[in-house]
Amino acid sequence: MPRYTVHVRGEWLAVPCLNSTNTIRWLGKEAVRRYMKNKPDNGGFASVEEVKFYIRRCKGLGLLDLDDAVEDALEDNEFVEVVIEGDIMSPDFIPSQPEGVHLYSKYREPEQYISLDGNSLTTEDLVNLGKGLYKIKLTPEAEDKVKQSREVIERIVKEQTVVYGITTGFGKFARTVIPNSKLRELQVNLVRSHSAGVGKPLTPERSRMLLALRINVLAKGYSGISLETLQQVIEAFNASCLPYIPEKGTVGASGDLAPLSHLALGLIGEGKMWSPKSGWADAKYVLEAHGLRPITLKPKEGLALINGTQMITSLGCEAVERAGAIARQADIIAALTLEVLKGTTRAFDTDIHAVRPHRGQVEVAFRFRSLLDSDHHPSEIAESHRFCDRVQDAYTMRCCPQVLVSGLAGFEEHFFCSDVKTMKWEKMVFAERAETISGGNFHGEYPAKALDYLAIGVHELAAISERRIERLCNPSLSELPAFLVTEGGLNSGFMIAHCTAAALVSENKALCHPSSVDSLSTSAATEDHVSMGGWAARKALRVIEHVEQVLAIELLAACQGIEFLRPLRTTTPLEKVYDLVRSVVRPWMKDRFMAPDIEAVHRLLVEQKASAGFQHVWEVAQPYIEKYRREHIPESRPISPTAFTLGSMEINKGVGHDHWHRDDL
Numbered sequence: 001m002p003r004y005t006v007h008v009r010g011e012w013l014a015v016p017c018l019n020s021t022n023t024i025r026w027l028g029k030e031a032v033r034r035y036m037k038n039k040p041d042n043g044g045f046a047s048v049e050e051v052k053f054y055i056r057r058c059k060g061l062g063l064l065d066l067d068d069a070v071e072d073a074l075e076d077n078e079f080v081e082v083v084i085e086g087d088i089m090s091p092d093f094i095p096s097q098p099e100g101v102h103l104y105s106k107y108r109e110p111e112q113y114i115s116l117d118g119n120s121l122t123t124e125d126l127v128n129l130g131k132g133l134y135k136i137k138l139t140p141e142a143e144d145k146v147k148q149s150r151e152v153i154e155r156i157v158k159e160q161t162v163v164y165g166i167t168t169g170f171g172k173f174a175r176t177v178i179p180n181s182k183l184r185e186l187q188v189n190l191v192r193s194h195s196a197g198v199g200k201p202l203t204p205e206r207s208r209m210l211l212a213l214r215i216n217v218l219a220k221g222y223s224g225i226s227l228e229t230l231q232q233v234i235e236a237f238n239a240s241c242l243p244y245i246p247e248k249g250t251v252g253a254s255g256d257l258a259p260l261s262h263l264a265l266g267l268i269g270e271g272k273m274w275s276p277k278s279g280w281a282d283a284k285y286v287l288e289a290h291g292l293r294p295i296t297l298k299p300k301e302g303l304a305l306i307n308g309t310q311m312i313t314s315l316g317c318e319a320v321e322r323a324g325a326i327a328r329q330a331d332i333i334a335a336l337t338l339e340v341l342k343g344t345t346r347a348f349d350t351d352i353h354a355v356r357p358h359r360g361q362v363e364v365a366f367r368f369r370s371l372l373d374s375d376h377h378p379s380e381i382a383e384s385h386r387f388c389d390r391v392q393d394a395y396t397m398r399c400c401p402q403v404l405v406s407g408l409a410g411f412e413e414h415f416f417c418s419d420v421k422t423m424k425w426e427k428m429v430f431a432e433r434a435e436t437i438s439g440g441n442f443h444g445e446y447p448a449k450a451l452d453y454l455a456i457g458v459h460e461l462a463a464i465s466e467r468r469i470e471r472l473c474n475p476s477l478s479e480l481p482a483f484l485v486t487e488g489g490l491n492s493g494f495m496i497a498h499c500t501a502a503a504l505v506s507e508n509k510a511l512c513h514p515s516s517v518d519s520l521s522t523s524a525a526t527e528d529h530v531s532m533g534g535w536a537a538r539k540a541l542r543v544i545e546h547v548e549q550v551l552a553i554e555l556l557a558a559c560q561g562i563e564f565l566r567p568l569r570t571t572t573p574l575e576k577v578y579d580l581v582r583s584v585v586r587p588w589m590k591d592r593f594m595a596p597d598i599e600a601v602h603r604l605l606v607e608q609k610a611s612a613g614f615q616h617v618w619e620v621a622q623p624y625i626e627k628y629r630r631e632h633i634p635e636s637r638p639i640s641p642t643a644f645t646l647g648s649m650e651i652n653k654g655v656g657h658d659h660w661h662r663d664d665l
Helices: 024-037 102-106 123-130 140-159 180-194 204-218 227-238 257-267 283-289 301-306 310-340 350-355 359-372 380-384 400-408 411-419 445-473 495-511 533-563 572-582 595-606 617-630
Strands: 003-008 011-016 053-057 079-084 113-116 135-138 198-201 246-248 272-275 279-282 427-430 435-438
Touching (some): 024 053, 123 204, 123 310, 140 435, 180 257, 204 257, 204 301, 204 310, 310 445, 310 533, 310 595, 310 617, 359 400, 445 533
Parallel strands (some): 003 079
Antiparallel strands (some): 053 079
C-alpha cells in the first residue's frame, strides 16, 4: 500500500493511500484532516472543506496539480508539503535544497566503494566522498578491531567498573556514577543535551564529509562502538541520509561536540535529516523512507559518536583541496596578466630561484617559464615589445614565485593528510591491553593552527591579484584603455569589478585574524583551554571563496586586455586559457550586467568537468606545463642591451634583448 509523508504547518504526517485513483487534492485534504485531528482547536479551522491549499514536493519545491492522480504524480513514500493559503511559510520548514548544493539536484547513487580501515583515507578521498562519488565499506581488519574494542566495553559494563563516560556522567559530572539500568539513557541524554548548535546547517556535501570522516576514525577500533552500530552509520551514509548539523557551536576541544551531537541525533531518529529522495524532514521519516532503523545507543556509543574534531578536519580537508586548486590556477592567471602588461620573464630565471631553493618557489617560477617561454611557444605579444625601454616590472609581477607559493606552502596539506587518520577521543579503548585511558587527542589545536596559517597564506593570492587588476584597469600602468573598455565615460567597464576585488581582499584581512589564539574556559573550568578550530575552518573556507572570486575577476580582466592587443597572439597555452574563458563569456564591447560573467569564470576555477561539463583552467594549461617539464626545454636567456655579462662588456650595442625589458644593472 503506497504511503506518503506530508508536512503541514510544522508537523510531519504519514498518510497511507488505499485507492490508487485518489488525487493530489485528496492527499492534501487527508493530511489536513489528520493535522486538525491532532489539534485541540482543530488547527483554527471549522472543517477540512474550508481549507484552501496547494501542494509541492519537498525535493525541488515543485508544485503539484491537485487534479492529478497520486500514483501518477508521486513515488511511493515521497515527501510533500501542504501550503495553506494565507500562511507564511512554516517557520520550522527547511527548504529541501540547502544553499550552495546544486550537486544534489542531479544526485546519482554511486556504485563504487571506498574501503575504510582508519589509516588509508586521503584528503582527496574525503572530498570525493563528500561529492557523493563513492559509498563506504569497512575492511575485514577494521571490523575485527571494532569488535575487539567493543568487548572491552562490554566487560566494563558487566563488571560494573567505574569508567568515565561509560558508567559515569560527563565533564563536571565525571564523579557521578550511573547505575547499569540507565547506561543507555545516559548516552541518549548526552546526544540530546549536546545538540545545542546554531546557525545554518552544513551543506549535504560537507555533512557527507563529516560523516565519512567520523566513520573512518571509528573504523580504527579505539572508540568502543559496536560493529552493529557502526554498520548502521555506514548504511545511513550510503543512502545519503544526512542529519541537520548547524555550522556554529564548537569551540574545538573535547572535540566538535555540538556539530557531532547533531550528527548523532539524526542517526538515532531525532531532529531533522536530509536525503536526495526526501529533502529535509524529520529524521525518523527519512530513515524509514530508505528502509533504515534509527540507531539504539549502547553504553559508550553516544560518546564514541560525538567526541572528536571531525568537523574541523573535514572542513579543513575541503579548504586544503580548494586552496591547492586555486593556488595552481593563480600561477596561470598571473602569467596571462604579465603577458597582457608586457612584462619580462627574466625574474623567473632558474639561477635566481636556486639561490633561495624553496621547493614551491622553484615550481611556480618553472610554471611561469613553461607558459611564457616565447622560444618554445612563440608569442607575438612578447615580440612586440622585445626592445622596449622599461627597466623592470612591479613586484606584483616580478615577485610572483615568492608570493604565490605562500598560498599553499605544503605544511597544511601534509598536516591534514595525517590528521584525517588521527584518533581524537577523550576515552580511548586499547583492546590489546583490555584498558580504557583518558587523554587529550580530541583537542583541535593542530588543525586550528594549520587552518589559520592556510587562510593567511591563501589570502596573499587575492592580495597580489587585486593589485594586478589595478594595473590592468589603470591606463597609466597598462597602456590599455581605462577600465578595459572603449568609449570610457559612456561605459565604465571593469571599474566596479575592481572595487569588488578590493572589498573582498579587505574582508579577508579581518578573516585572517587567527582564531586559534583565542580560548575561553568551558564546562565549569573542566575544559579550560580550547582551540576555536571550528571558526578557523569556516573562515578559512570563506577566505578561499573570496580568493577564487578575486582571481576570477583578474582572469576576466586579463582576457579583456588581450582584446586590445589583437591581432597579436600570446603563447599557445595562454591562448587555450583565453579560449576557455571566451567559451563562457564574450568580450566586452560595451557595458552589460557583469555579475553573471564573474560567476561564469568563477565556475571555471572551482568546478571539475565531471561535475558540470566545464573544464578547469588548470586542466587546460597543465598538459603544456608537463610537456615542458618532460622535454627539458633549454631555458631562453637572450642578452639584454643593458645587462652586464663577462662575455661582453659592450652593453649598449643592442645585441638581442632579455625578452621584453632592459634588465636592471
